[in-house]
Amino acid sequence: YLGETYDARQEIPNWDKSGFDASSWPAAQVVEAPKGQMRAQRGDATRLVANWPAGKRSNPKPGVSVWDTGQQRSGWATIDVYGAPAGTPIQIAYSDKTAENGTITAGAGAMQVDYYIAKGTGTAQKPEVFTPQFTYKGHQYIQISAPVKPGGAEGGGGGGFGGGNDPGGTPEPLPGGVTVSVVSVHEVRTDMPASGSFSASNPLLTQIEKNMWAALAENYVSGIITDTPQCEKNGWTGDAALSVPTAALQFDAERQFWKSFQDIADAQEPTGELTLLAPTARGYSHVGQVFKPASNGGASPIWEAFWFVTPWKSYLRYGDGRALVATYPLMQKYLDNWIPLWTDKDGDNYKYTLTAGLGDWAPVTGADAPEGAPTKWRTPTIIAPSVTAYYAYLAKIAADTARALGKADDARRYDLLFENIKKDFNAKWWDDKAGFYREDPTQVFVQGMAVLPLAFGLVPDEKRADLAAKLVEDVVNTRAGHAMVGIASMRWILPVLSQAADEGVAGAADAAYAIMAQTTYPSYGYWIGMGWTALGEYWEKSSRTRSHHMYGTGTQWLYENLAGIQAMEPGYKRIAFRPTVPTGLDHAEASYDSVRGKIASSWTRSGSALTLEVTVPPNATGMVYVPGSDPSSVTVGDAANAKFAGKQGNRLVYNVDSGRYHFTVARR
Secondary structure, X not given: OOOOEEEHHHOOOOOOOOOOOOOOOOOOOOOOOOOOOOOOOOOOOEEXXXXXXXXXXXXXXXXXXXXXXXXXXXXXXXXXXXXXXXXXXXXXXXXXXXXOOOOEOOOOOOOOEEEEEOOOOOOOOOOEEXXXXXXXXXXXXXXXXXXXXXXXXXXXXXXXXXXXOOOOOEEEOOOOOOEEEEEEEEEEEEOXXXXXXXXXXXXXXXXXXXXXXXXXXXXXXXXXXXOOOOOOOOOEHHHHHHHHHHHHHHEOOHHHHHHHHHHHHHHOOOOOOOOOEOOOOOOOOOOOOOOOOOOOOOOOHHHHOHHHHHHHHHHHHHOOOHHHHHHHHHHHHHHHHHHHHOOOOOXXXXXXXXXXXXXXXXXXXXXXXXXXXXXXXXXXXXXXXXXXXXHHHHHHHHHHHHHHOOOHHHHHHHHHHHHHHHHHHHHHHEEOOOOEEOOOOOOOOOHHHHHXXXXXXXXXXXXXXXHHHHHHHXXXXXXXXXXXXXXXXXXXXXXXXXXXXXXXXXXXXXXXXXXXXXXXXXXXXXXXXXXXXXXXXXXXXXXXXXXXXXXXXXXXXXXXXXXXXXXXXXXXXXXXXXXXXXXXXXXXXXXXXXXXXXXXXXXXXXXXXXXXXXXXXXXXXXXXXXEOOOHHHEEEOOHHHEEEEEEEOOEXXXXXXXXXXXXXXXXX
16 A cells, blocks of 8 residues: 565566476465455456556656656556666655655655665666556656655655655665666556547636546546545545546446445444445544544535435436435435434534534635735635535435435425425525625625535525625626635536526626636646646645545536536436537537437537537437527527427527437527
8 A cells, every 4th residue: 555665686486387396385374264245346347557658757866767757647657677786775656746856745645655676687688677566656757766865855755665654755866877767657547438528619628627537537446436546545435425426427437336335335334324435444434533523523414425426426327226226225324313413513503504524625725826816815614504505415315316216205304304404504594684695794705605505405596596696796706707615615616607597697607617717726727737637635736636536526517517418317318408608618519428328519609600519319318408599590400300399598498309409599
């Protein structure tokens, strides 16, 4: 897990060949067999999926070399060694970033260091070759040096000789005459087939989708959805709960999800408690441990949403109801037995609100903004309102799951739970004088405090439009086109704005696009402008890693809202094509390889005309929501199979069967 040490001097020639005399080897011992139930592997295999060139080499210090492989990936490298006397230790350290002096910097918790001890036989013509076999690393940069000197202030990269871990160490030069080169880089991860594609006339949007693809790919390894492959390598459920819907668009993740369902069953306690990690890790997952204070924080719904979102989204994407059958009892145990133990421990008189140790995590700090900028503002970490909103969201998923399974009484019970949470949420946090939700009378408008209740249907109907308009105003004007949010609110702010646009809120579509097209801090474009090839843990350039995926949920909006591909029934039996068409963007397209075949949506603006092309796969039907208000302005290719169904808000609706359809809207 920390890395691998290989002493080539200990190699035994021909031990793996027939005729080798192994008589001096000790005999194998008979031990007790492992207990438990043996099952076939449910997830996709973890494989060597690609070999890549070593990349660009630099020498930040004499005797120290760094290879920039050009892309954040999971896996390892092969090195060549010659000119090294027997016993020469060589450190191979991996990281996703470099320090100002050009050496790698791994940050706290680095676990990415291998050591190769030369056997002294390598020549330029026939070098010694080392490829690790027991650990994988998340990396873009590979540093070759002698073992680090512990305690140095510059760069580093982890590891005192022998597999120790000292991220603050200074890389020492290799002895003169020793030549070590990275020969190739091997990408190793869960081999999930790619299932989605996206592109747009703004190349930044296309790159955002690629960065999220890379971030997800390197975090799906060995059947575990990790937070980062660079340091922790832990299965944090909150990260996955947010990104699972995106993963199931960019990859065929159904088999991985089935493996995760088993992790759910294995991790849940008899009390109904769910863990913060899956598989769990000692010290992080249970009441009284890190992030779960025993006094009031035994439930963390944003993290525990993983146990609800994963099976529900699997059902919607792939249409297999067995995902719900396998997980619904676990949802019930959590909602019926566990959360009620904590709703009266948040210091108020409301029965259906709660607090937690983790809320809308890692919000914008304002640290990278210039003085006087509208983003030079520390976004509050919203805890009690965010976890209560998610409590309502989980009740809604449980009700929908019960309906899908034909359990009408359960569905009514969870619908009532949702309404009770909604009532208490509004009673506690709605400020009628201000016209928005806040935690106290001095708190200014916080985007996340509007986004989550709008996303989950907690806002009374008569207040939705005004609150959404305030959100648009804050994004566009107060914060100059930026999302000032934490990870949970980032998951929902873009679809909330697209929905607001459909509900007639002026400027909402453009506000969503402004967030995605933004290039200054905090934004995806800010990261990409700094050369990051995946995604950060935090919006700030000081982010501990550049290999997280929890903030990449804007990619879901690219597929489902900007291109407009949405499942109306499980397995995309019925598909909505509802593209968000903002000012300033001329084209967007996406495709998704569903269980029924390829679904595609593409729109292009040319002058005053808008064209929309959609593809509906066999055994599916669709509803196309064409932007416009006048049916006479729309020309439909293959009109015989596209039936006008009426007007809905600012869209014209057409029912279509399987096939390809072309709509042209003449703007007047």
